[in-house]
Amino acid sequence: MDSSYEQELTVVFEAIQVATAISRTVLQFLHPSSDAGPAPAAPADPELAALRTSLQVLKDDNTFVTAADLAIQAVLLRVLSVAFPTHRLVAEESAAQLRADPALLAIVTSLAVTHSRASAFVWAHGGGDVAAHVMRLFDRAAAPQPATSALDPTWVIDPIDGTAAFMRGEHYAINVAHLCDSRQILSVVALPLLSPTTTTPITDADTAPASGGTLVFAVRGYGAHVAPLGSPSESRALPRHADAVPxxxxxxxxxxxxxxxxxxxxxxxxxxxxxxxxxxxxxxxxxxxxxxxxxxxxxxxxxxxxxxxxxxxxxxxxxxxxxxxxxxxxxxxxxxxxxxxxxxxxxxxxxxxxxxxxxxxxxxxxxxxxxxxxxxxxxxxxx
Known part of the structure; x- marks a missing residue:
């Protein structure tokens, strides 16, 4: 895609590969007999007990959050805050669970840092206490915003959409959106269990983990594109199939x-x-x-x-x-x-x-x- 948002796409494409790897590691732990797709090794033995306790944390709105949600959000917030330091950040998860559960905070930071090693820019800048930095990023992305901030360049993150389905080994998505003046400008969505060649109706259970997953992305005015999740450069434009339908x-x-x-x-x-x-x-x-x-x-x-x-x-x-x-x-x-x-x-x-x-x-x-x-x-x- 040739647009003025090439830098933004490049940054998000790299970050979403790290996010996907985190989700696959946790998914393999949840469903060890299934093929969740290529992923780094599962956490070391001392971390397993903490990971096990972090898989079904009930939030105030009676929905679940997992270590994968939290670690993915940490990575995406870190990447975007470094690449675009003046932009506003909005993300789903708060730091409440991390503050209440030191074991959960430890496994989240471990997942984030371990999977980021292939992308040196994620945690290489600034150093210091990674756990404390994660908490600050979460607080920044959850902070109330004045009405005028709607005009600011903004990144919106959903680290795992469909967490309940994710915990069952079914379809989930990682969503990164860029807004300007409250208008959708850019979208990148990872679907780790969907084959990029799928053309027929599906349900949550119709997964194809061995396919490597699907990346769908768009820039306003430049159309939507689909690619194998691990190979954004192999994208193809999606047809405008919804322009004129009887x-x-x-x-x-x-x-x-x-x-x-x-x-x-x-x-x-x-x-x-x-x-x-x-x-x-x-x-x-x-x-x-x-x-x-x-x-x-x-x-x-x-x-x-x-x-x-x-x-x-x-x-x-x-x-x-x-x-x-x-x-x-x-x-x-x-x-x-x-x-x-x-x-x-x-x-x-x-x-x-x-x-x-x-x-x-x-x-x-x-x-x-x-x-x-x-x-x-x-x-x-x-x-």
Missing amino acids: LAGLASVTCYGTLKSGYDGMHAAVAAKLAMPFPGTNLLGWVPRWAALALGLGNTTVWVYRRRDRYAKVWDHAGAMLLFEEVGGMVTDVDGRDIDLSPGRLLNANFGFVAAPRSVHHHVLAAVKTLLQEQGRAGFPAK
């Missing part, structure tokens, strides 16, 4: 029956109303879903939250939505508004998502609104 060509991407936050019946009802096969591609993580839409494993998704005060999280969507937009897709909320990334960590200016080929997005949106009215929930999406 209603009969709609294909679903969803997360059906696995999350309590969504109004499950809505996507199924929309599919029935539009004669769209359902569930089609069915994945837990939002980032894998956006990537699947870009890759043509589907072209339509609908998400209506059960509660009006339930908001999406920026790291699940920023950048990853750009992948679909760059192949012709259109993304709005249930009210038909553009997705506003300026609020910060929570997208509290929007409610839910409607993503579809640009040519028929209005039909899908109308189906959602009609069904809400028919089900006596017409006032539900309105503020």
Whole structure:
């Protein structure tokens, strides 16, 4: 890809290889009988007990975080803070678990440093106490931001999207997004268990670890691209398959029956109303879903939250939505508004998502609104 963001892409491509290696090491420990793909050796014996205790840490929002999430976030924050020291950083995980659990902090720093040795720039700058530096980076990426900071160049990180699926050895993603003036500019997504040649609908369990994984990336205005995860230079441009699609060509991407936050019946009802096969591609993580839409494993998704005060999280969507937009897709909320990334960590200016080929997005949106009215929930999406 020939764009003015070559430096940013080069930095993220290298960092995401380190991140992937960390995820594979932990995945091999979780599932030693499976082939998680090429990875460095598992941690030494003295570290195994600490790693074992770090695999299922429950957070305040009743979701899980693992040592892989935390170590990947540490590496990505370190790389980006060195390469772009004046840029704002936003990342999913806080330092709360690290402060509460010294054993977890030790294994996270060990994973981060060990896997970074092939990329000397990661920890070579500055030296000092790596654990303390990790904590400072996490605090920086979790700090409240003034309203004016939405205009600043910003990196948004989701170290592992689909952590619950990851712990089962199923599809997960690593998401790095770059924003300027709250607009998606650059997206890099790693899918370590997806074959780059996959062309048919998939579920979380349809993994291909031996393939080496898939890298999907985009720069606004330059299209979306796919490559083998370990070889970004072998990328090819994705066709703009979502520019002009007839209603009969709609294909679903969803997360059906696995999350309590969504109004499950809505996507199924929309599919029935539009004669769209359902569930089609069915994945837990939002980032894998956006990537699947870009890759043509589907072209339509609908998400209506059960509660009006339930908001999406920026790291699940920023950048990853750009992948679909760059192949012709259109993304709005249930009210038909553009997705506003300026609020910060929570997208509290929007409610839910409607993503579809640009040519028929209005039909899908109308189906959602009609069904809400028919089900006596017409006032539900309105503020």
